[in-house]
Amino acid sequence: MEEDNKITDKKVIETEVTMGTVHSAAIEPYRVRLFVEDEIVRDAEITVGINHRGIERIMEGLPVEKANSLTEKICGICSNSHIWNSCLVAEKAIGIEVPERAQYIRVIMEELERLHSHMLYLAHGNEVLGHETFAMRLFYIRETVMELLRIIGGNRVQYGVSIIGGIRPRCELDEMRIQKIREGLNLIEEKITEFADRFVSDPMIMSRITGVGVLTQKQAIKLGATGPTLRSTGVGIDLRSEMESYAPFDFDIITQNDGDVKSNLLVRVLEIPEAIKIIRQALDNLPEGKITNRSWEMVDAPITKSYIEVPRGTLYHSYALEDGRVRNSIIRTPSIANIGAMQYATIGHHITDAQLAIVQCDPCFTCTDRAIQIIKI
Amino acid sequence: MSLKSYSRARAVHVMLVYTGGCNGCDIEIVNCIFSPKYDAEQYKVFLTWNPREADVLVVTGPVTKHNEKPLIEIYNAIPEPKAVIAAGACALMGGVYKNIHGDIPSEEIMGPVENIIPVDAKIPGCAVRPEDVLSGVVAALPLLLDAK
Numbered sequence A: 001m002e003e004d005n006k007i008t009d010k011k012v013i014e015t016e017v018t019m020g021t022v023h024s025a026a027i028e029p030y031r032v033r034l035f036v037e038d039e040i041v042r043d044a045e046i047t048v049g050i051n052h053r054g055i056e057r058i059m060e061g062l063p064v065e066k067a068n069s070l071t072e073k074i075c076g077i078c079s080n081s082h083i084w085n086s087c088l089v090a091e092k093a094i095g096i097e098v099p100e101r102a103q104y105i106r107v108i109m110e111e112l113e114r115l116h117s118h119m120l121y122l123a124h125g126n127e128v129l130g131h132e133t134f135a136m137r138l139f140y141i142r143e144t145v146m147e148l149l150r151i152i153g154g155n156r157v158q159y160g161v162s163i164i165g166g167i168r169p170r171c172e173l174d175e176m177r178i179q180k181i182r183e184g185l186n187l188i189e190e191k192i193t194e195f196a197d198r199f200v201s202d203p204m205i206m207s208r209i210t211g212v213g214v215l216t217q218k219q220a221i222k223l224g225a226t227g228p229t230l231r232s233t234g235v236g237i238d239l240r241s242e243m244e245s246y247a248p249f250d251f252d253i254i255t256q257n258d259g260d261v262k263s264n265l266l267v268r269v270l271e272i273p274e275a276i277k278i279i280r281q282a283l284d285n286l287p288e289g290k291i292t293n294r295s296w297e298m299v300d301a302p303i304t305k306s307y308i309e310v311p312r313g314t315l316y317h318s319y320a321l322e323d324g325r326v327r328n329s330i331i332r333t334p335s336i337a338n339i340g341a342m343q344y345a346t347i348g349h350h351i352t353d354a355q356l357a358i359v360q361c362d363p364c365f366t367c368t369d370r371a372i373q374i375i376k377i
Numbered sequence B: 001m002s003l004k005s006y007s008r009a010r011a012v013h014v015m016l017v018y019t020g021g022c023n024g025c026d027i028e029i030v031n032c033i034f035s036p037k038y039d040a041e042q043y044k045v046f047l048t049w050n051p052r053e054a055d056v057l058v059v060t061g062p063v064t065k066h067n068e069k070p071l072i073e074i075y076n077a078i079p080e081p082k083a084v085i086a087a088g089a090c091a092l093m094g095g096v097y098k099n100i101h102g103d104i105p106s107e108e109i110m111g112p113v114e115n116i117i118p119v120d121a122k123i124p125g126c127a128v129r130p131e132d133v134l135s136g137v138v139a140a141l142p143l144l145l146d147a148k
Helices: A002-008 A055-059 A064-072 A079-094 A100-129 A132-153 A175-200 A203-209 A217-222 A261-284 A334-346 A351-359 B003-009 B024-034 B065-077 B089-093 B130-145
Strands: A015-019 A031-037 A040-047 A301-310 A313-322 A325-332 B012-018 B045-048 B056-060 B083-087 B121-123
Touching (some): A031 A351, A040 A351, A055 A325, A064 A079, A064 A313, A064 A325, A079 A100, A079 A313, A100 A132, A100 A261, A132 A175, A132 B024, A175 A261, A203 A261, A313 A334, B003 B130, B012 B130, B024 B045, B083 B089
Parallel strands (some): B012 B045, B056 B083
Antiparallel strands (some): A015 A031, A301 A313, A313 A325
């Protein structure tokens, strides 16, 4: 009952502090209204919609191959997740079998992406904490992953690995690339272990982040939080354990129990070695054979759905196919599910912790903003 | 060389404005200035989030409808002399979001950046590479240093 009181306990609201839409504290454009009483945040309101580009509208009526490439431009951080899920929808709708080797390479790309996304999150978190040295160190470690992504995909940010029925021929993993990935992983593992030891044993940082931005398990479930934000409250839900592509791999689901900034940061820190473990297993057991299945014909299909686990949580894509064109596309990204959690995490804490409490949920407002409808008044 | 341009040459402050792209260019520019691999700070290029102390404005993204007014306000807040750099395919010509249906432009996109504020240097790429960002900032420097 205590948690419920926390949200409904609105006495006289004295001050409103507004940040955004373009603000130095918020790198991406979004708007936060904090209702403050004696420097304690009593209520918060996050407004999104500033980045609306209407991607779902643009996808309507496009040929499915072109629409898949467009989904990659939704987000510059988890671009591979979007194109992978979009291809999965088409494969499910048409009934295409993907070669096993292609599935392994898709998993390798996804886990590399998880590495760079989590490192970016940790770097940004440390920057907000005021610890620039750790932030720079994480940017330095992240460069190794970016280089690996460039070697495989040909571009540092949007690499377009998946196509319908497999992966692009230029992203085939030969011996040289496998060797480079192994060397890169060894380096990342060494550096990230060193970072994690120093991070956990730093009393200054630990005292700053413990007990800040607390999200209880009950509230996280109620607000529909997803991904590492949910796992930081002790709920061990990870869609990877149910995905067909991840069936051959052995990995642990990381959970923490406190739901504060410390738990959120530690979930990401501990997921990095798990991702490295999955990539190593995939490289060791990489099956031989084709990487693309080209023997399929386009058919009309009703609305087909697909869910996958991406670095920030559960990603949903769905569309129908009509004459090889996309109809009724819907995309739901994890950040929109976490907005409630972000708002709740700021309540009851000092106003200086508000930004940290929002950043701990790993917001990506670029992803979020194509998923909403702007009503003209 | 006046005292102002002498000091300006030793501390170029870059402000990054993000107007609705995909985050890719955004992170690459922060990476270029912040990360120890590219480290633009060694050339005395600093990242700032305050328009009043900025010299160079880097704009990424295709400028969505809601971002047009803030962008003009930020541009007006930067003191003279100033340079504007458009970074990435979206900022240069609207990218995949503007002209995807042939000649019918999207209603949500007000860009490219040139339509809204004057642009001095352009950095192509989707997403921009950190090396290109450095050369773009260097290309805009004469505008700042030669100003009276």
